[in-house]
Amino acid sequence: MPTSRRTTLKDLARELGVSTATVSNAFNRPDQLSPKLREHILSEARRLGYRGPDAKARSLRTGRSRIIAVVLAESLTYSLNDAVASELLSGVAEVLDAHGHTLLLLSGRQHEAQVNGSSSIADGFIVYGLMPSLMLLEELPLPGQRPLVAVDFDLEGQPTVHVDDEPACYAIARHALKTPPRRPAVINLRLTKHPCNARIASDQELLPADRTITRARLAGFHQAFAEHAIDPASVPMWNIEENTHEVCAPVVAEILDLPDEERPDLLLCMSDRIALTVVTLAEQRGLRIPEDLRVTGFDGIAEGQYRAPRLTTVRQDSVEKGRIAARMVLGLEPAEPRLLRTELLIGDSCP
Amino acid sequence: MPTSRRTTLKDLARELGVSTATVSNAFNRPDQLSPKLREHILSEARRLGYRGPDAKARSLRTGRSRIIAVVLAESLTYSLNDAVASELLSGVAEVLDAHGHTLLLLSGRQHEAQVNGSSSIADGFIVYGLMPSLMLLEELPLPGQRPLVAVDFDLEGQPTVHVDDEPACYAIARHALKTPPRRPAVINLRLTKHPCNARIASDQELLPADRTITRARLAGFHQAFAEHAIDPASVPMWNIEENTHEVCAPVVAEILDLPDEERPDLLLCMSDRIALTVVTLAEQRGLRIPEDLRVTGFDGIAEGQYRAPRLTTVRQDSVEKGRIAARMVLGLEPAEPRLLRTELLIGDSCP
DNA sequence: GCTGCTAACTAAATCGTTAAAGATAACCAC
DNA sequence: GTGGTTATCTTTAACGATTTAGTTAGCAGC
Structure with a gap:
């Protein structure tokens, strides 16, 4: 017996004196052969260390890999x-x-x-x-x-x-602006042509077509600004290229360390990760939230809701987004554009 | 031209009037054919919408899938x-x-x-x-x-x-016991025969062989207990089946809501997730950490170090663990048992 | 002009399955 | 006894590549 080679369906068929088709059927179509033979094949398979049809070959033949x-x-x-x-x-x-x-x-x-x-x-x-x-x-x-x-x-x-980024951001900004801020500001995620973790001019540097989400969110903010006669160009904007604490921290520190009269008192952040970094660094500096600084996020991640101050944010159901996408790709639901609703979550970071 | 079928290497070969072997070589072994022909094949491939060898067929033939x-x-x-x-x-x-x-x-x-x-x-x-x-x-x-x-x-x-679970847990417990606790307790992860999110008797209910990590960690704790003449059997132990805030919270609440004279003043937790839940729920109840309650974790996850009180914990480098495992499986380093060092991280939750 | 060598290519076998079509025997109704 | 079903199994041809063992041509050396 040749030692090292993997047992194949053909080996098994030869050993049992049946055709390969029958062995294949034993694994894939129980109704195509007698229960007795099927049982026999399956038990012999186990005995000979055959673990069922090889995925590579099967997927080549069927065209499907699961x-x-x-x-x-x-x-x-x-x-x-x-x-x-x-x-x-x-x-x-x-x-x-x-x-x-x-x-x-x-x-x-x-x-x-x-x-x-x-x-x-x-x-x-x-x-x-x-x-x-x-x-x-x-x-x-x-x-x-x-x-x-x-x-x-x-x-x-x-x-x-x-998700409905634009209306969601309109809603959260409108909520935040109910208490008129003296110096609102925006912290943005990935919108620039060239990687950049720093303050950016409000209008330049924007990518024309990419990152449609971020643009939709900004549009929502701007709509709320307009209602309060705030010139979007007067609202400073910082940019962050990667949604991690490590990358956020220096930029946030730069903002919080501005002199009192320049430091924003409302930060609209494009993600909860950014907002959480703001909360952490503000705490370290003895800035009170929301008294000295109000913060909003986006996403509604669990971490933002565990501990005080709970984030004011837009909750999007990313898990559900994944579920829907998966169902679409599997053909379990019609593959048509879906727009999920979000929920405004009013926490303590911007009551 | 038959419409829907995918272009294959064979189609391409026929179209070009060369053998399939040559087309295959154009993609896999540039040295096996003249640069001129290779270039021609590649450009025709692009023109005909052939995207390179099919992974299913290739992996069947070569035995490797990457x-x-x-x-x-x-x-x-x-x-x-x-x-x-x-x-x-x-x-x-x-x-x-x-x-x-x-x-x-x-x-x-x-x-x-x-x-x-x-x-x-x-x-x-x-x-x-x-x-x-x-x-x-x-x-x-x-x-x-x-x-x-x-x-x-x-x-x-x-x-x-x-990782070196046992010495690590010995070290953190020894550190925690430097300030003698009146009522130490352990919150455990997945050690029971039957799913159970509740207090368990210290010795029964344990799985005999499974979850070797948890057992090693307990052994480390016990060693430190022994040095302080604490009978392990006198240390209450709770168990948690899943390392999520949602599952942890009820158990932790149960512990923290014990009457003052029964409530532990030192909680050795098997994970940072558990420890963070303790911190959150303690804050909500007005319990001061570390004055009223000291907490230790395990893992050293980033979330535990962002905000006050920073967790006292054992930092293990899970990323590195993944890297090493991957390198071993790819044959880039010898596939032999590896024991990674951990680091005792003394934060504010148990100074 | 013959031999040997290399470069450039090809023919054919193979990887391990599944699926469509065929074969055989048993059974059934009339 | 004939024709028609069924149930059960087999034969055979793919699936789309890679690879081994050629084949051919061109060229160098003597």
Whole structure:
């Protein structure tokens, strides 16, 4: 007996004196053979250490792998540590799991050859927050071949899952402006042409088409500003390239360390992560929230609601977003554009 | 021209009037054909919408998929939201990424057929914190076939990556006991035979072999207890089945709501997540930390260090654990047992 | 002009399955 | 006894690549 080679379906068939088709049927179509023979085949398989049809061969033959790829805009390392991306993945995983599929993680930051190489194995794609400028989509399968669902960005001709960023940001800004701030400011996420963690001029430096979410959110803010006769150009804006405490901290410190008469007393942040960093650094400096400084976030991550002051924020259900995207890609629900509702969460950071 | 079918290497070869081998070589072995022809093939491929060799067929033929599977003990939904598991995945992803591999996520909680079905596609496995009792390993490929690295648990005959749980817990307990507590207690993670979020008798209910980490940690605590003549049996122990705020909160509330003379004044927690829940709920009840209650954690997650009181904890480098496991499974470093050092982090929750 | 060598390409086998179509025997109704 | 079903299993042809072992042509050396 040849030692090292893996037992195959053919080996098993030969050993049992039946055809390979019958063994295959024993595993895949119980109704195609007698229960007795099936039982016999299965027990012999176990005895000979055959663990069932090989996924590589099966997927080649059937064209299906039961693998769904999630393509993430950022590096996997980053995405896995980001609460929102993790929640999205959770939702995706939950649905895939329940339907016998597994999850392949790809990053838009990977070398295109790799993405392309492994991507042809997936039955479908969920693409998350990709910057169109990445051009990665050229590497992905042609539309119509295998399902693709875009999350948090627009991709022509493809179904998308979004939240109502603009009205949500209008609502939270309107709430915040009820108490008129003397010096409102915005802390932004990823909107610039060139990586930049610093103050930016309100209008320049913006990307023209990318990052549609951020632009929609800004539009919401501006609408509320207009109602209070605040000139958007007069509202300073800082930018942060990566949604991590480490990257946020220096920028936030710069803001909080401004002289009293320049320091903003209302910070509209594009994410809870940023807002939490503001809270932490403000505490360290003895600034009281909300008395000295009011802060709003976006996302509604759990961490923002555990401890005082609870964040005032917009809660989006990222888990549900993931679930919907997964169901669409599996064909369990119609693949049409979906806009999820958000919820204004009024916490203590901006009552 | 037949419309819908995907262009294959064979189509391309026919179109170009060359053999399939040559086209294959154009993609895989540039040195096997003239640069001129290669260029021609590549440009025609682009023109005809051929995106390179199909991963399914390639992996069947070569036996390699450039996919590494990470098998997680818990559900994916849980694991993706757990800071420690996420960090591990980060580390794994970082290395795989750098070496042109991708990450397939499997859960030990999935139906075995699924795990087995998709698992045969992976080139190697990283198994994280699996309970041996799950017996999942029977479903995984035989040792010696494809590399397998166990993280945070022992698996006979397989390389493992661990941290020094026992000495670490000895060290943190010894530190905590320097200020003699009147009523020390332990909050445990997953050690019971039957799911249980409640107080447990110190000795019964323990799993005999599973969860070797937790047992090692307890051993470390007990060693420190012994030095202070504390009878381990006199130290109450609560148990928590899942490392989430939601599951922790009721148990922690139960502890903190004990009458003053019964409430522990030192809580040794098996994870930072638990410790953070203690901090949050203690704050809500007006209990001062560390004056009224001292708390220690384990893991050293970032969230525990952002805000006051910073947790006293054992920092383990889960990212590095992931990196090492990934390098082992890729054969970039010898697949031998590794024991990583931890670091005692003295914060404000137990100075 | 013959031999040997290299560069550039091709033919054919193979990877481990599944699916469509075929074969065989048993059973049944009339 | 004939024709029609069924149930059960087999034959055979893919699926889309890679790889081994050629084949051919061109050229150098003697």
